[in-house]
Amino acid sequence: MIEMTYLRYEVLRTWRNRRFLLFSLAFPLVLFLAVAGPHKGVIEDGVSLPLYWMTGMIAWGSMVAVISSGARIAAERAVGWTRQLRITPLPTWSYFSAKIFCGYMMALLSMIVLFAAGSLIGVRLDVTQWLVMIGLLLVGLVPFAVMGIMFGHLLKLDSLGPAIGGVTSLFALLGGAYGPLVTSGFLFDVVKCLPSYWLVQAGKTALVGGGWPLEAWVVVAAWSLVLSVLAVRVYQRDTKRI
Amino acid sequence: MTDAPRGETSHDTIVASGLTKSFGVVRAVRGINLKLARSSTVALLGPNGAGKTTTIDMLIGLTQPDAGTVSLFGRSPRDAVKAGMIGAMTQTGQLIEYLSVRELVTMMAAIYPAPLDVEEALRISGAEDFAERQTRKLSGGETQRVRFAIALVADAELLVLDEPTVALDVEGRRDFWSAMRAFAARGKTVIFATHYLEEADAYADRIVLMSHGRIVADGAPTEIKATVGGRIIRATLPDVDLTSLQALRGVTTVDRKGDAVTLNCSDSDATLRDLLTAFPQVRDIEVRGAGLEEAFLELTLDPDEAAP
Numbered sequence: 001m002i003e004m005t006y007l008r009y010e011v012l013r014t015w016r017n018r019r020f021l022l023f024s025l026a027f028p029l030v031l032f033l034a035v036a037g038p039h040k041g042v043i044e045d046g047v048s049l050p051l052y053w054m055t056g057m058i059a060w061g062s063m064v065a066v067i068s069s070g071a072r073i074a075a076e077r078a079v080g081w082t083r084q085l086r087i088t089p090l091p092t093w094s095y096f097s098a099k100i101f102c103g104y105m106m107a108l109l110s111m112i113v114l115f116a117a118g119s120l121i122g123v124r125l126d127v128t129q130w131l132v133m134i135g136l137l138l139v140g141l142v143p144f145a146v147m148g149i150m151f152g153h154l155l156k157l158d159s160l161g162p163a164i165g166g167v168t169s170l171f172a173l174l175g176g177a178y179g180p181l182v183t184s185g186f187l188f189d190v191v192k193c194l195p196s197y198w199l200v201q202a203g204k205t206a207l208v209g210g211g212w213p214l215e216a217w218v219v220v221a222a223w224s225l226v227l228s229v230l231a232v233r234v235y236q237r238d239t240k241r242i
Numbered sequence: 243m244t245d246a247p248r249g250e251t252s253h254d255t256i257v258a259s260g261l262t263k264s265f266g267v268v269r270a271v272r273g274i275n276l277k278l279a280r281s282s283t284v285a286l287l288g289p290n291g292a293g294k295t296t297t298i299d300m301l302i303g304l305t306q307p308d309a310g311t312v313s314l315f316g317r318s319p320r321d322a323v324k325a326g327m328i329g330a331m332t333q334t335g336q337l338i339e340y341l342s343v344r345e346l347v348t349m350m351a352a353i354y355p356a357p358l359d360v361e362e363a364l365r366i367s368g369a370e371d372f373a374e375r376q377t378r379k380l381s382g383g384e385t386q387r388v389r390f391a392i393a394l395v396a397d398a399e400l401l402v403l404d405e406p407t408v409a410l411d412v413e414g415r416r417d418f419w420s421a422m423r424a425f426a427a428r429g430k431t432v433i434f435a436t437h438y439l440e441e442a443d444a445y446a447d448r449i450v451l452m453s454h455g456r457i458v459a460d461g462a463p464t465e466i467k468a469t470v471g472g473r474i475i476r477a478t479l480p481d482v483d484l485t486s487l488q489a490l491r492g493v494t495t496v497d498r499k500g501d502a503v504t505l506n507c508s509d510s511d512a513t514l515r516d517l518l519t520a521f522p523q524v525r526d527i528e529v530r531g532a533g534l535e536e537a538f539l540e541l542t543l544d545p546d547e548a549a550p
Contacts, residue, residue, distance in 0.1 A: 003351030003352050003353050004351050004352075005348065005349065005351075006349055006353055008350035009341060009345055009346075009347075009348070009352075011339070011346070012341070013338065013340040013341060014340075015340070016340040016341075017339075017340050017474050069313065076338055079335065079336035079337070079338070080334055080335030081334060081335065081336070081337070081338050082337060083304065083335060084332065084335055084389075086303075086304060086323075086393070087303075087304065087323055087328060087330040087332070088323070088326075088396070089323065089324050089325065089326045089353055089354060090353040091324075094353075160299065170450065231469070234502050240306070
């Protein structure tokens with residue numbers, strides 16, 4: 001159970017961190033407008049280009065949001081705050097839950113901003129498509145939320161920025177958030193084992209309809225599980241050392 | 243959140259036995275036995291590197307001892323922490339940003355089963371004057387007060403403070419200790435680490451003196467002082483034979499610098515009577531406790547280094 005007052009102030013802290021808020025929301029938005037803006041209404045091979053780009057940016061932006069939120073633990077570790085929390089009754093799980101909650105809040109904000117921008121340049125979707133897409137995105141973000149918590153305990157504050165930038169860019173690129181990298185062969189099989197591929201595919205359900213194949217659920221569950229085990233290890237090592 | 247019954251506790255707040263802890267080759271704590279009665283205020287006194295912080299961290303479950311056991315209210319430290327029975331202030335640490343002081347203390351109060359009223363915690367800690375200010379805009383002393391408010395707001399049975407006054411100026415220190423006393427007066431048990439002798443002497447009813455990972459003395463402040471013997475008499479007494487001073491009752495050693503003589507006494511009352519009778523011309527008499535300073539220096543000498 002998350003203590004509601006505690007959670008409320010965590011949300012408030014995220015909301016007041018204007019630099020974090022702006023950068024998290026602005027980067028995907030600017031990239032989307034720059035690339036998709038000139039292609040308003042363009043349809044290629046039966047796919048609306050702005051919609052195609054919007055879903056890619058939604059995958060990337062929400063991924064960055066949930067990873068960054070967990071990784072902010074690194075800043076709280078650096079000032080000794082996590083140590084302070086360990087001498088309070090707050091369960092570790094509640095601390096993590098609050099961070100994940102804030103990450104999802106940022107991810108949803110990022111989606112809303114991109115939806116709004118998309119509708120300005122002619123993206124139209126019906127309600128069912130929106131809901132299926134958002135639902136799958138939220139599930140697809142789980143491994144990245146866990147990854148954020150792990151980074152928060154693994155990395156020092158000064159290496160955090162480059163690490164998050166690099167990892168999210170790589171995952172987004174390989175997963176096809178900026179456009180499909182490969183569509184067949186051995187490399188494609190590898191790419192299909194990445195959680196970011198299925199995150200991007202969650203967005204693409206808006207284009208082609210339908211949902212995730214079984215393969216997607218397996219990949220996302222496996223990554224969530226493995227990363228959770230790793231995160232617990234990293235957390236235990238980190239708290240033993242202090 | 244654990245909502246354990248609070249009545250289910252033993253008479254002793256802390257029972258620690260045989261605690262040891264090494265960090266690599268550094269043997270930080272070399273066997274500590276400690277029992278703390280309820281409602282006592284105990285100082286863990288010792289120079290830097292004596293093992294105070296490591297001991298405190300083991301008591302509150304932040305550090306796992308290599309050997310030995312700790313029991314808090316008959317529970318493990320982790321369980322006592324989870325039950326909200328401990329309020330603690332570690333030696334270092336800053337506050338998280340994007341909250342005002344009041345918001346941060348309210349946030350922390352929310353995770354305890356039976357917290358103190360937030361305004362009360364702010365008032366006792368002296369953080370009330372800047373309760374609206376953002377945490378990143380605080381001075382070092384103000385930050386310490388907020389950290390104290392966070393420890394207080396738990397309203398826990400046991401308050402653990404590790405060198406709480408390091409960042410404070412003289413006035414801040416005095417305020418801090420009177421606040422601590424106000425809290426202790428509610429029947430709480432307090433253990434604090436310090437390397438300031440005066441603080442231990444003035445604010446604790448028991449001093450546990452640590453040196454090189456061991457407890458070298460344990461008792462009431464007056465007992466600790468008595469361990470190294472009584473008082474010192476200083477006076478102006480020109481042209482006097484040191485051996486005749488040495489012959490006075492209760493004198494252990496004698497020293498002279500110019501016209502000033504210093505007598506170390508085991509019974510200063512007797513010495514003073516004899517001194518006035520034997521040397522009516524004596525002037526500028528000053529009697530003071532040998533003080534913890536001397537006790538401290540004598541007891542905290544490294545036994546390993548002192549050995550030939």
